[in-house]
Amino acid sequence: MIELYHIWKQYQKPHWALSDITLKIRKGDFHFITGPSGSGKTTLLRIVYRELFPTLGQIIIDGRNTLRIPEHRIYKLRRIMGIVFQDFRLLFHRRVFDNVGTVLQVLGTPQKEIRRKVFNALRMVNLQHKMWEYPSRLSYGEQQRVAIARAVVNNPKIILADEPTGNLDPELAFEIMGLFKEINKQGTTIIVATHDRELIRHFGYKILFLQKGKLIGKEGF
Amino acid sequence: MIAVFFLSKDTSQKELNSVEQTLKKFHLVTNVRFISSEQALKKFKVDFPELRQIIDNLKINPFPSSLEVSLSEKALTSNEILGFIDEMRNMKGVEDVQFNRDWVEKMQSFSKLTKAIGLFLGGILILASFFIISNVIKLSVFARKDEIEILRLVGASNTFIKTPFLLEGIVLGICGGSLSLLFLFLLVKIFPFYLGSSLGVLNELINFRYLTLSQSLSLVGGGAFIGFSGSLSSLSRFLKI
Ligand SMILES: Nc1ncnc2c1ncn2[C@@H]1O[C@H](COP(=O)(O)OP(=O)(O)OP(=O)(O)O)[C@@H](O)[C@H]1O
Ligand SMILES: [Mg+2]
Numbered sequence: 001m002i003e004l005y006h007i008w009k010q011y012q013k014p015h016w017a018l019s020d021i022t023l024k025i026r027k028g029d030f031h032f033i034t035g036p037s038g039s040g041k042t043t044l045l046r047i048v049y050r051e052l053f054p055t056l057g058q059i060i061i062d063g064r065n066t067l068r069i070p071e072h073r074i075y076k077l078r079r080i081m082g083i084v085f086q087d088f089r090l091l092f093h094r095r096v097f098d099n100v101g102t103v104l105q106v107l108g109t110p111q112k113e114i115r116r117k118v119f120n121a122l123r124m125v126n127l128q129h130k131m132w133e134y135p136s137r138l139s140y141g142e143q144q145r146v147a148i149a150r151a152v153v154n155n156p157k158i159i160l161a162d163e164p165t166g167n168l169d170p171e172l173a174f175e176i177m178g179l180f181k182e183i184n185k186q187g188t189t190i191i192v193a194t195h196d197r198e199l200i201r202h203f204g205y206k207i208l209f210l211q212k213g214k215l216i217g218k219e220g221f
Numbered sequence: 222m223i224a225v226f227f228l229s230k231d232t233s234q235k236e237l238n239s240v241e242q243t244l245k246k247f248h249l250v251t252n253v254r255f256i257s258s259e260q261a262l263k264k265f266k267v268d269f270p271e272l273r274q275i276i277d278n279l280k281i282n283p284f285p286s287s288l289e290v291s292l293s294e295k296a297l298t299s300n301e302i303l304g305f306i307d308e309m310r311n312m313k314g315v316e317d318v319q320f321n322r323d324w325v326e327k328m329q330s331f332s333k334l335t336k337a338i339g340l341f342l343g344g345i346l347i348l349a350s351f352f353i354i355s356n357v358i359k360l361s362v363f364a365r366k367d368e369i370e371i372l373r374l375v376g377a378s379n380t381f382i383k384t385p386f387l388l389e390g391i392v393l394g395i396c397g398g399s400l401s402l403l404f405l406f407l408l409v410k411i412f413p414f415y416l417g418s419s420l421g422v423l424n425e426l427i428n429f430r431y432l433t434l435s436q437s438l439s440l441v442g443g444g445a446f447i448g449f450s451g452s453l454s455s456l457s458r459f460l461k462i
């Protein structure tokens with residue numbers, strides 16, 4: 001489903017944020033990416049959803065070389081993905097409902113269906129009571145859950161989650177991971193970047209270790 | 222404006238009728254009035270009583286009969302009128318034409334000049350509004366850069382992102398067009414107050430009036446189009462999608 005071939009990424013000379021990453025993630029897999037802060041987890045995910053181009057290397061997703069997709073058609077790639085950004089990236093002057101609903105709105109989904117799906121997604125993250133709030137009036141943990149609801153609302157083929165539980169208490173973190181587990185069981189490919197060792201150990205999926213941009217180890221394969 | 226066609230003495234009734242019909246058919250002619258030589262004589266006597274004696278001594282009537290032709294305002298600036306008058310001059314039964322040819326020629330070149338100036342200014346204003354609108358949209362795009370970025374990340378197509386900005390441009394254009402209609406309305410209402418009757422013949426030439434419905438609609442429609450294309454040009458430059 002996701003294949004990376006010799007990905008190198010350099011923001012500024014002489015540091016390499018990623019060096020020679022090659023990996024294959026099969027459809028329906030659940031991967032954790034872990035490693036110390038600054039090891040390149042976010043960079044790797046941003047390259048996968050093509051917010052960034054790698055300096056070197058190739059990426060095949062769903063059989064397509066994503067680096068060759070022209071800018072005006074990249075939205076098609078994004079539509080098969082649900083992304084939880086480390087910095088959430090919510091629309092701050094739109095209500096929670098609209099933030100989650102945007103994903104469906106861009107597809108031209110009928111209003112009634114949007115309501116139903118958004119409500120369901122918000123219920124999964126226990127936020128249905130904040131549906132009509134603005135994100136700026138939510139706690140970080142709540143904002144993070146809005147971001148998660150937005151990522152799962154349209155049953156994407158792939159979920160990329162960057163520290164999705166970073167601001168949540170352990171119980172809620174486990175609940176959210178449980179949610180991902182359920183979604184994964186239905187065949188969705190999931191990649192979660194996290195520092196949370198306990199979470200990783202508890203769920204025991206495949207693990208990729210990054211350090212200073214290098215893939216230094218794999219576990220559970 | 223009036224042109225007077227003097228008829229020769231020996232003009233038959235038939236010739237007179239045919240001249241009159243030809244005149245009436247021409248689209249710039251609004252009215253044709255026949256003045257017989259007797260009427261002309263009478264009028265002369267009323268207008269110049271001191272000369273009455275001389276005329277009475279003449280025993281014959283020196284005045285030819287004539288057709289007094291009223292021309293519409295458009296005749297002043299029309300290209301056809303001079304040719305028409307010349308054609309009529311050669312018609313059987315017509316002796317001479319009294320018509321202020323100089324005046325018409327001057328008016329025509331003046332009117333061409335004002336039209337050229339109008340087109341020039343209009344072109345500049347159209348360009349100006351195009352750039353103003355495209356700048357407004359540019360600011361609007363920059364103000365919402367983060368939002369656009371997020372929308373793109375969650376799978377919004379270009380059309381989805383561009384549409385609101387295009388609509389904004391169109392609305393701006395329509396507002397501009399409607400505002401200028403409003404100003405024109407006020408101008409036409411107020412301007413004659415200031416100038417009053419001092420405008421005289423200029424009034425006839427400039428002819429202050431409202432735009433017709435179709436002109437107004439094309440002004441607003443043109444505004445919408447300028448807004449749309451201004452917005453489009455701005456989007457293609459600053460959205461880079
Ligand atoms: N936009 C950028 N410009 C320059 N350097 C960057 C940029 N983004 C990241 N980097 C550098 O790339 C390296 C990897 O960053 P990245 O954000 O991928 O780390 P991370 O593993 O996600 O860290 P964290 O766990 O703190 O989120 C870091 O050394 C960082 O300084
Ligand atoms: Mg990160």
